[in-house]
Amino acid sequence: MSELKRTALFDRHEKLGAKNIGFCGWEMPVQYEGILKEHEACRNGAAIFDTSHMGEFFFEGNLLFSGINDTTTVDVLQLPIGKCKYGFLLNKNGGVIDDLIIYKVGEERLMFVVNASRIDIDFKTINDQLHNGIFTDASDQTSKLDIQGPKAKEFLQEFVPFDLNELGFFSFAESEIMGSFALVSRTGYTGELGYELYVDNKIAPQLWDKLIERGAVPAGLGARDVLRLEMGYSLYGQELDEKTTPIEASVGFFVKYDKHFTGKDALLKQKKEGAPRKSISFKTNSKRAPRHGMEIWQNNQKIGVVTSGTFSPCISSGIGIGSVDAKLYNKDESLELKNTRGSIPIYLEKLPFYKKEK
Protein backbone atom coordinates (compact mmCIF):
# COMPACT_ATOMS: atom_id res chain seq x y z
CA MET A 1 0.00 0.00 0.00
CA SER A 2 1.28 3.44 -0.86
CA GLU A 3 1.13 6.13 1.79
CA LEU A 4 -2.17 7.95 2.26
CA LYS A 5 -2.35 11.51 0.97
CA ARG A 6 -3.31 14.36 3.29
CA THR A 7 -5.24 17.54 2.57
CA ALA A 8 -4.03 21.04 3.48
CA LEU A 9 -6.30 20.81 6.53
CA PHE A 10 -4.81 17.65 7.98
CA ASP A 11 -3.27 19.30 11.06
CA ARG A 12 -6.57 21.09 11.73
CA HIS A 13 -8.33 17.72 11.83
CA GLU A 14 -5.68 16.36 14.20
CA LYS A 15 -6.11 19.32 16.53
CA LEU A 16 -9.87 18.86 16.56
CA GLY A 17 -9.36 15.24 17.57
CA ALA A 18 -10.82 13.78 14.40
CA LYS A 19 -10.92 10.04 13.80
CA ASN A 20 -9.30 9.51 10.44
CA ILE A 21 -9.80 6.71 7.96
CA GLY A 22 -8.21 5.75 4.68
CA PHE A 23 -10.64 6.80 1.97
CA CYS A 24 -9.81 6.57 -1.75
CA GLY A 25 -6.09 6.90 -1.04
CA TRP A 26 -6.57 9.82 1.36
CA GLU A 27 -6.38 10.05 5.13
CA MET A 28 -9.69 11.78 5.83
CA PRO A 29 -11.68 12.64 8.96
CA VAL A 30 -14.64 10.30 9.37
CA GLN A 31 -15.89 12.12 12.46
CA TYR A 32 -14.92 14.69 15.08
CA GLU A 33 -17.28 14.76 18.06
CA GLY A 34 -19.80 12.30 16.67
CA ILE A 35 -21.83 11.64 13.55
CA LEU A 36 -25.19 12.44 15.16
CA LYS A 37 -24.03 15.83 16.44
CA GLU A 38 -22.43 16.72 13.11
CA HIS A 39 -25.52 15.58 11.21
CA GLU A 40 -27.72 17.69 13.48
CA ALA A 41 -25.50 20.74 12.93
CA CYS A 42 -25.91 20.42 9.17
CA ARG A 43 -29.69 20.02 9.29
CA ASN A 44 -30.30 22.84 11.78
CA GLY A 45 -27.22 25.10 11.83
CA ALA A 46 -24.20 24.82 9.60
CA ALA A 47 -21.57 22.13 9.18
CA ILE A 48 -18.23 22.43 7.42
CA PHE A 49 -16.61 19.54 5.57
CA ASP A 50 -13.12 19.15 4.15
CA THR A 51 -13.64 17.58 0.74
CA SER A 52 -10.26 18.59 -0.66
CA HIS A 53 -9.59 15.02 -1.72
CA MET A 54 -11.95 15.55 -4.64
CA GLY A 55 -10.48 16.36 -8.05
CA GLU A 56 -10.69 19.54 -10.10
CA PHE A 57 -9.83 19.75 -13.80
CA PHE A 58 -9.85 22.82 -16.03
CA PHE A 59 -10.49 22.91 -19.75
CA GLU A 60 -9.71 25.85 -21.97
CA GLY A 61 -10.58 25.84 -25.64
CA ASN A 62 -13.41 25.69 -28.11
CA LEU A 63 -16.23 23.74 -26.50
CA LEU A 64 -17.56 22.47 -29.84
CA PHE A 65 -14.48 21.66 -31.93
CA SER A 66 -12.30 20.31 -29.13
CA GLY A 67 -14.59 17.32 -28.59
CA ILE A 68 -15.05 18.20 -24.89
CA ASN A 69 -18.83 18.31 -25.22
CA ASP A 70 -18.90 14.67 -26.34
CA THR A 71 -17.01 13.37 -23.32
CA THR A 72 -19.82 13.49 -20.74
CA THR A 73 -23.62 13.53 -20.59
CA VAL A 74 -23.59 17.26 -19.75
CA ASP A 75 -24.30 19.64 -22.64
CA VAL A 76 -21.74 22.36 -21.93
CA LEU A 77 -22.80 24.32 -25.03
CA GLN A 78 -26.30 24.80 -23.61
CA LEU A 79 -25.06 25.53 -20.10
CA PRO A 80 -25.08 29.26 -19.27
CA ILE A 81 -21.90 30.83 -17.91
CA GLY A 82 -22.08 30.86 -14.10
CA LYS A 83 -24.11 27.68 -13.92
CA CYS A 84 -22.99 24.12 -13.19
CA LYS A 85 -24.56 20.75 -13.91
CA TYR A 86 -24.40 17.20 -12.61
CA GLY A 87 -23.76 14.38 -15.06
CA PHE A 88 -21.75 11.28 -15.97
CA LEU A 89 -18.57 10.21 -17.68
CA LEU A 90 -19.47 6.87 -19.28
CA ASN A 91 -17.66 4.04 -20.98
CA LYS A 92 -18.84 2.66 -24.34
CA ASN A 93 -21.19 0.22 -22.59
CA GLY A 94 -22.88 3.06 -20.73
CA GLY A 95 -21.19 2.07 -17.44
CA VAL A 96 -20.35 4.98 -15.14
CA ILE A 97 -16.64 5.82 -15.02
CA ASP A 98 -17.53 8.69 -12.71
CA ASP A 99 -20.28 11.09 -11.73
CA LEU A 100 -19.22 14.70 -11.79
CA ILE A 101 -20.22 18.35 -11.83
CA ILE A 102 -19.20 20.59 -14.71
CA TYR A 103 -18.93 24.36 -14.21
CA LYS A 104 -19.25 26.73 -17.15
CA VAL A 105 -16.69 29.27 -16.05
CA GLY A 106 -16.42 31.11 -19.40
CA GLU A 107 -17.32 30.86 -23.08
CA GLU A 108 -14.23 28.68 -23.55
CA ARG A 109 -13.49 27.59 -20.00
CA LEU A 110 -14.85 24.74 -17.87
CA MET A 111 -14.15 23.24 -14.47
CA PHE A 112 -14.81 19.55 -13.78
CA VAL A 113 -15.23 18.33 -10.21
CA VAL A 114 -14.71 14.58 -9.87
CA ASN A 115 -14.42 11.88 -7.22
CA ALA A 116 -11.04 11.40 -5.52
CA SER A 117 -10.74 7.73 -6.40
CA ARG A 118 -11.38 8.45 -10.09
CA ILE A 119 -9.08 11.42 -10.75
CA ASP A 120 -6.51 9.51 -12.83
CA ILE A 121 -8.93 7.47 -14.93
CA ASP A 122 -11.24 10.48 -15.48
CA PHE A 123 -8.40 12.70 -16.60
CA LYS A 124 -7.09 10.12 -19.06
CA THR A 125 -10.55 9.21 -20.38
CA ILE A 126 -11.45 12.82 -21.09
CA ASN A 127 -8.01 13.84 -22.35
CA ASP A 128 -7.88 10.92 -24.81
CA GLN A 129 -11.12 12.13 -26.46
CA LEU A 130 -9.93 15.73 -27.00
CA HIS A 131 -8.80 16.98 -30.42
CA ASN A 132 -7.45 20.26 -29.07
CA GLY A 133 -7.74 22.65 -26.13
CA ILE A 134 -5.82 22.72 -22.86
CA PHE A 135 -6.90 20.24 -20.19
CA THR A 136 -5.24 20.46 -16.79
CA ASP A 137 -5.54 18.73 -13.43
CA ALA A 138 -5.55 21.31 -10.61
CA SER A 139 -6.51 18.82 -7.88
CA ASP A 140 -3.24 19.10 -5.93
CA GLN A 141 -3.37 22.88 -5.58
CA THR A 142 -7.07 23.13 -4.81
CA SER A 143 -8.75 22.78 -1.45
CA LYS A 144 -12.48 22.30 -1.24
CA LEU A 145 -14.51 23.31 1.81
CA ASP A 146 -18.25 22.63 1.91
CA ILE A 147 -20.32 24.73 4.26
CA GLN A 148 -23.82 23.30 4.44
CA GLY A 149 -26.93 24.02 6.47
CA PRO A 150 -29.61 26.68 7.03
CA LYS A 151 -27.03 29.02 8.61
CA ALA A 152 -24.39 28.53 5.89
CA LYS A 153 -25.28 31.75 4.09
CA GLU A 154 -25.14 33.84 7.25
CA PHE A 155 -21.77 32.39 8.34
CA LEU A 156 -20.12 32.63 4.93
CA GLN A 157 -21.40 36.08 3.90
CA GLU A 158 -18.73 38.17 5.65
CA PHE A 159 -15.91 36.34 3.84
CA VAL A 160 -17.15 36.98 0.29
CA PRO A 161 -17.32 40.38 -1.45
CA PHE A 162 -20.74 39.86 -3.08
CA ASP A 163 -24.28 39.25 -1.85
CA LEU A 164 -24.79 35.48 -1.51
CA ASN A 165 -28.51 35.99 -2.19
CA GLU A 166 -27.54 36.57 -5.83
CA LEU A 167 -26.39 32.98 -6.14
CA GLY A 168 -29.16 30.58 -7.21
CA PHE A 169 -29.06 26.79 -6.82
CA PHE A 170 -26.36 25.24 -9.03
CA SER A 171 -24.92 28.70 -9.72
CA PHE A 172 -21.44 29.87 -8.83
CA ALA A 173 -19.24 32.93 -8.87
CA GLU A 174 -15.53 33.41 -9.33
CA SER A 175 -14.60 35.65 -6.49
CA GLU A 176 -12.09 36.33 -3.76
CA ILE A 177 -11.85 35.02 -0.22
CA MET A 178 -9.20 36.43 2.14
CA GLY A 179 -7.38 38.07 -0.76
CA SER A 180 -7.08 34.88 -2.76
CA PHE A 181 -8.98 33.60 -5.81
CA ALA A 182 -11.97 31.45 -4.89
CA LEU A 183 -14.85 29.82 -6.70
CA VAL A 184 -18.03 29.91 -4.62
CA SER A 185 -20.69 27.43 -5.70
CA ARG A 186 -24.22 27.03 -4.36
CA THR A 187 -24.17 23.28 -4.41
CA GLY A 188 -23.69 20.45 -1.98
CA TYR A 189 -24.26 16.83 -1.11
CA THR A 190 -26.52 17.20 1.90
CA GLY A 191 -29.87 18.53 0.67
CA GLU A 192 -29.37 21.70 2.69
CA LEU A 193 -28.74 25.25 1.55
CA GLY A 194 -25.00 25.40 1.24
CA TYR A 195 -21.87 26.31 -0.61
CA GLU A 196 -18.86 24.48 -1.97
CA LEU A 197 -15.77 26.67 -1.80
CA TYR A 198 -12.85 25.99 -4.14
CA VAL A 199 -9.82 27.81 -2.79
CA ASP A 200 -6.06 27.73 -2.94
CA ASN A 201 -4.43 25.35 -0.44
CA LYS A 202 -2.63 28.34 1.12
CA ILE A 203 -5.75 30.00 2.55
CA ALA A 204 -7.74 26.83 3.29
CA PRO A 205 -6.60 26.43 6.93
CA GLN A 206 -7.37 30.05 7.89
CA LEU A 207 -10.74 29.96 6.13
CA TRP A 208 -11.55 26.69 7.91
CA ASP A 209 -10.69 28.27 11.30
CA LYS A 210 -12.70 31.43 10.61
CA LEU A 211 -15.83 29.57 9.56
CA ILE A 212 -15.64 27.41 12.70
CA GLU A 213 -15.13 30.55 14.81
CA ARG A 214 -18.25 31.95 13.16
CA GLY A 215 -20.22 28.90 14.26
CA ALA A 216 -19.87 26.19 11.63
CA VAL A 217 -19.43 22.72 13.14
CA PRO A 218 -16.65 20.57 11.63
CA ALA A 219 -18.19 17.43 10.18
CA GLY A 220 -16.60 14.31 8.73
CA LEU A 221 -17.27 11.83 5.98
CA GLY A 222 -19.48 9.77 8.31
CA ALA A 223 -22.06 12.55 8.70
CA ARG A 224 -21.70 13.40 5.02
CA ASP A 225 -22.64 9.84 4.08
CA VAL A 226 -25.74 9.86 6.32
CA LEU A 227 -26.82 13.27 4.97
CA ARG A 228 -26.43 12.27 1.33
CA LEU A 229 -28.22 8.97 1.84
CA GLU A 230 -31.16 10.71 3.56
CA MET A 231 -31.51 12.63 0.29
CA GLY A 232 -31.03 9.49 -1.82
CA TYR A 233 -27.94 10.83 -3.59
CA SER A 234 -25.72 8.23 -5.26
CA LEU A 235 -22.17 7.57 -4.11
CA TYR A 236 -19.58 6.46 -6.62
CA GLY A 237 -18.35 2.94 -5.85
CA GLN A 238 -21.66 2.03 -4.20
CA GLU A 239 -24.64 2.97 -6.39
CA LEU A 240 -22.46 3.78 -9.40
CA ASP A 241 -19.60 1.89 -11.01
CA GLU A 242 -18.31 0.91 -14.44
CA LYS A 243 -20.68 -2.06 -14.64
CA THR A 244 -23.76 0.03 -13.83
CA THR A 245 -25.49 2.48 -16.19
CA PRO A 246 -27.26 5.63 -14.94
CA ILE A 247 -30.54 3.96 -15.98
CA GLU A 248 -29.82 0.92 -13.79
CA ALA A 249 -28.94 3.21 -10.88
CA SER A 250 -32.25 5.08 -11.40
CA VAL A 251 -30.47 8.35 -12.14
CA GLY A 252 -31.18 8.23 -15.88
CA PHE A 253 -33.25 11.40 -15.62
CA PHE A 254 -30.00 13.39 -15.35
CA VAL A 255 -29.06 12.30 -18.88
CA LYS A 256 -30.15 14.43 -21.85
CA TYR A 257 -30.15 12.66 -25.18
CA ASP A 258 -30.21 15.61 -27.59
CA LYS A 259 -26.44 15.62 -28.09
CA HIS A 260 -23.74 13.03 -28.60
CA PHE A 261 -21.78 11.49 -25.71
CA THR A 262 -19.74 8.35 -25.24
CA GLY A 263 -22.03 5.53 -24.07
CA LYS A 264 -25.18 7.05 -25.58
CA ASP A 265 -25.92 4.11 -27.90
CA ALA A 266 -25.75 1.67 -24.99
CA LEU A 267 -28.14 3.80 -22.93
CA LEU A 268 -30.61 4.17 -25.81
CA LYS A 269 -30.59 0.41 -26.29
CA GLN A 270 -31.28 -0.09 -22.58
CA LYS A 271 -34.11 2.45 -22.68
CA LYS A 272 -35.70 0.54 -25.54
CA GLU A 273 -35.16 -3.01 -24.35
CA GLY A 274 -35.28 -2.47 -20.61
CA ALA A 275 -32.39 -2.53 -18.16
CA PRO A 276 -31.43 -5.81 -16.45
CA ARG A 277 -31.17 -4.16 -13.04
CA LYS A 278 -32.94 -1.36 -11.24
CA SER A 279 -32.42 0.60 -8.07
CA ILE A 280 -34.86 0.57 -5.14
CA SER A 281 -34.98 2.69 -2.01
CA PHE A 282 -36.35 1.41 1.27
CA LYS A 283 -36.52 1.78 5.02
CA THR A 284 -36.61 -0.75 7.84
CA ASN A 285 -39.14 1.08 10.07
CA SER A 286 -36.86 0.08 12.94
CA LYS A 287 -33.49 1.02 14.31
CA ARG A 288 -31.86 -1.77 12.31
CA ALA A 289 -29.69 -0.31 9.58
CA PRO A 290 -29.22 -1.89 6.18
CA ARG A 291 -25.51 -2.24 5.38
CA HIS A 292 -23.63 -2.24 2.10
CA GLY A 293 -23.46 -5.78 0.73
CA MET A 294 -26.48 -7.27 2.53
CA GLU A 295 -28.59 -9.49 0.28
CA ILE A 296 -32.10 -8.45 -0.79
CA TRP A 297 -34.60 -11.31 -0.90
CA GLN A 298 -38.11 -11.68 -2.27
CA ASN A 299 -40.21 -14.84 -2.72
CA ASN A 300 -37.49 -16.97 -1.16
CA GLN A 301 -34.82 -15.98 -3.61
CA LYS A 302 -32.01 -13.49 -3.68
CA ILE A 303 -32.91 -10.69 -6.07
CA GLY A 304 -30.25 -8.10 -5.31
CA VAL A 305 -27.87 -6.40 -2.93
CA VAL A 306 -27.77 -3.31 -0.70
CA THR A 307 -25.53 -0.64 -2.22
CA SER A 308 -25.80 1.87 0.66
CA GLY A 309 -27.40 1.77 4.08
CA THR A 310 -27.39 3.63 7.35
CA PHE A 311 -29.51 4.67 10.27
CA SER A 312 -31.27 7.96 9.53
CA PRO A 313 -31.51 10.27 12.55
CA CYS A 314 -34.08 12.45 10.70
CA ILE A 315 -36.68 9.74 10.22
CA SER A 316 -35.39 7.52 13.05
CA SER A 317 -35.26 4.42 10.88
CA GLY A 318 -32.77 2.39 8.93
CA ILE A 319 -32.67 3.50 5.28
CA GLY A 320 -31.05 2.03 2.22
CA ILE A 321 -30.63 1.85 -1.52
CA GLY A 322 -30.26 -1.44 -3.34
CA SER A 323 -29.74 -2.82 -6.80
CA VAL A 324 -32.14 -5.59 -7.83
CA ASP A 325 -32.72 -7.87 -10.81
CA ALA A 326 -35.44 -6.11 -12.80
CA LYS A 327 -37.06 -9.38 -13.94
CA LEU A 328 -37.21 -11.01 -10.49
CA TYR A 329 -38.28 -7.89 -8.60
CA ASN A 330 -41.97 -7.31 -7.94
CA LYS A 331 -42.81 -3.96 -6.37
CA ASP A 332 -46.01 -5.29 -4.80
CA GLU A 333 -44.50 -8.14 -2.80
CA SER A 334 -42.68 -8.04 0.52
CA LEU A 335 -38.92 -7.70 0.68
CA GLU A 336 -36.30 -8.54 3.26
CA LEU A 337 -32.59 -8.24 3.84
CA LYS A 338 -30.56 -11.26 4.81
CA ASN A 339 -27.16 -11.82 6.28
CA THR A 340 -25.61 -14.37 8.58
CA ARG A 341 -27.47 -12.90 11.58
CA GLY A 342 -30.94 -13.36 10.15
CA SER A 343 -33.37 -11.22 8.22
CA ILE A 344 -34.71 -7.67 8.39
CA PRO A 345 -38.00 -6.74 6.67
CA ILE A 346 -37.77 -3.65 4.45
CA TYR A 347 -40.42 -1.35 3.02
CA LEU A 348 -40.20 0.65 -0.19
CA GLU A 349 -39.92 4.39 0.30
CA LYS A 350 -39.73 7.19 -2.27
CA LEU A 351 -36.67 9.45 -2.32
CA PRO A 352 -35.71 11.63 -0.65
CA PHE A 353 -36.04 9.83 2.68
CA TYR A 354 -35.76 13.18 4.40
CA LYS A 355 -38.31 15.79 3.37
CA LYS A 356 -37.43 19.18 4.70
CA GLU A 357 -40.19 21.10 6.45
CA LYS A 358 -40.91 24.30 4.58
Add this chain to the structure above:
Amino acid sequence: MAKRYSNEHEWVILDGEVASIGLSAYAVEQLGDITFVELPEIGAEADKDDSIAFIESVKAASDIYTPLGGEVVEANEELEDKPELLNEAAENTWIFKLKVIDVAEFETLMDEAAYKAYIATL
Protein backbone atom coordinates in the same frame (compact mmCIF):
# COMPACT_ATOMS: atom_id res chain seq x y z
CA MET B 1 -15.25 -5.47 42.78
CA ALA B 2 -12.60 -6.38 40.29
CA LYS B 3 -13.16 -5.48 36.67
CA ARG B 4 -11.55 -7.34 33.81
CA TYR B 5 -11.40 -6.82 30.06
CA SER B 6 -11.29 -9.09 27.00
CA ASN B 7 -9.42 -8.71 23.71
CA GLU B 8 -12.77 -7.99 22.08
CA HIS B 9 -13.28 -4.97 24.38
CA GLU B 10 -15.95 -6.34 26.69
CA TRP B 11 -15.62 -5.61 30.40
CA VAL B 12 -16.69 -8.03 33.13
CA ILE B 13 -17.48 -7.52 36.80
CA LEU B 14 -17.86 -10.79 38.69
CA ASP B 15 -20.11 -10.99 41.74
CA GLY B 16 -20.06 -14.56 43.07
CA GLU B 17 -20.94 -16.60 40.02
CA VAL B 18 -22.84 -13.82 38.20
CA ALA B 19 -20.92 -11.72 35.72
CA SER B 20 -22.11 -8.30 34.50
CA ILE B 21 -20.80 -7.66 31.02
CA GLY B 22 -20.57 -4.42 29.07
CA LEU B 23 -18.50 -2.76 26.36
CA SER B 24 -15.40 -0.72 27.14
CA ALA B 25 -15.45 3.03 26.70
CA TYR B 26 -12.72 2.55 24.10
CA ALA B 27 -14.93 0.22 22.02
CA VAL B 28 -17.93 2.53 22.24
CA GLU B 29 -15.75 5.48 21.30
CA GLN B 30 -14.61 3.58 18.20
CA LEU B 31 -18.19 2.69 17.23
CA GLY B 32 -19.47 6.24 17.66
CA ASP B 33 -23.14 7.01 18.23
CA ILE B 34 -24.91 3.76 19.16
CA THR B 35 -28.34 3.35 17.56
CA PHE B 36 -29.31 -0.26 18.25
CA VAL B 37 -28.51 -3.07 20.65
CA GLU B 38 -29.73 -6.62 20.07
CA LEU B 39 -29.76 -8.25 23.50
CA PRO B 40 -29.23 -11.95 24.14
CA GLU B 41 -32.21 -14.11 25.12
CA ILE B 42 -32.61 -14.90 28.80
CA GLY B 43 -31.68 -18.56 29.30
CA ALA B 44 -29.39 -18.65 26.27
CA GLU B 45 -26.19 -20.58 26.88
CA ALA B 46 -22.90 -19.58 25.36
CA ASP B 47 -19.26 -20.59 25.46
CA LYS B 48 -16.48 -18.13 26.11
CA ASP B 49 -15.88 -15.95 23.01
CA ASP B 50 -19.23 -16.81 21.34
CA SER B 51 -21.04 -13.98 19.60
CA ILE B 52 -24.01 -13.41 21.87
CA ALA B 53 -25.32 -9.91 21.18
CA PHE B 54 -25.09 -7.33 18.46
CA ILE B 55 -24.65 -3.60 18.37
CA GLU B 56 -25.04 -0.98 15.67
CA SER B 57 -23.83 2.59 15.50
CA VAL B 58 -24.56 5.13 12.80
CA LYS B 59 -21.45 4.04 10.98
CA ALA B 60 -20.88 0.39 11.84
CA ALA B 61 -22.26 -2.88 13.14
CA SER B 62 -20.43 -5.18 15.51
CA ASP B 63 -20.89 -8.46 17.35
CA ILE B 64 -20.57 -8.60 21.11
CA TYR B 65 -18.69 -11.69 22.29
CA THR B 66 -19.13 -13.11 25.72
CA PRO B 67 -15.80 -13.09 27.52
CA LEU B 68 -16.96 -15.93 29.81
CA GLY B 69 -19.04 -19.06 29.24
CA GLY B 70 -22.40 -19.34 30.96
CA GLU B 71 -26.15 -18.84 30.90
CA VAL B 72 -27.77 -15.44 30.31
CA VAL B 73 -29.79 -14.52 33.40
CA GLU B 74 -30.55 -10.87 32.67
CA ALA B 75 -30.45 -8.45 29.77
CA ASN B 76 -30.47 -4.67 30.11
CA GLU B 77 -33.78 -3.89 28.41
CA GLU B 78 -33.34 -0.19 28.97
CA LEU B 79 -30.87 -0.31 26.07
CA GLU B 80 -33.63 -1.26 23.63
CA ASP B 81 -35.12 2.22 23.95
CA LYS B 82 -32.00 4.09 24.99
CA PRO B 83 -28.97 2.61 23.24
CA GLU B 84 -27.28 5.99 23.69
CA LEU B 85 -26.75 5.11 27.39
CA LEU B 86 -23.69 3.25 26.16
CA ASN B 87 -22.24 6.46 24.69
CA GLU B 88 -22.98 8.30 27.91
CA ALA B 89 -21.49 5.78 30.34
CA ALA B 90 -20.08 2.68 28.68
CA GLU B 91 -18.08 1.51 31.69
CA ASN B 92 -21.12 1.72 34.00
CA THR B 93 -23.76 0.31 31.66
CA TRP B 94 -23.97 -3.49 31.69
CA ILE B 95 -25.53 -5.13 28.64
CA PHE B 96 -26.24 -8.61 29.99
CA LYS B 97 -25.54 -10.78 33.02
CA LEU B 98 -24.32 -14.35 32.94
CA LYS B 99 -24.37 -17.18 35.42
CA VAL B 100 -20.80 -18.26 34.87
CA ILE B 101 -19.84 -21.93 34.41
CA ASP B 102 -16.15 -21.64 35.21
CA VAL B 103 -15.20 -18.76 37.48
CA ALA B 104 -11.51 -19.43 36.74
CA GLU B 105 -12.02 -18.01 33.23
CA PHE B 106 -12.34 -14.59 34.83
CA GLU B 107 -8.71 -14.73 35.95
CA THR B 108 -7.54 -15.21 32.35
CA LEU B 109 -8.90 -11.76 31.36
CA MET B 110 -6.90 -8.53 31.46
CA ASP B 111 -7.01 -6.15 34.39
CA GLU B 112 -7.44 -2.44 33.70
CA ALA B 113 -3.71 -1.72 33.42
CA ALA B 114 -3.16 -4.62 31.02
CA TYR B 115 -6.17 -3.56 28.94
CA LYS B 116 -4.91 0.02 28.72
CA ALA B 117 -1.55 -1.29 27.55
CA TYR B 118 -3.36 -3.52 25.04
CA ILE B 119 -5.42 -0.71 23.45
CA ALA B 120 -2.31 1.45 23.25
CA THR B 121 -0.93 -1.13 20.80
CA LEU B 122 -4.00 -0.96 18.50
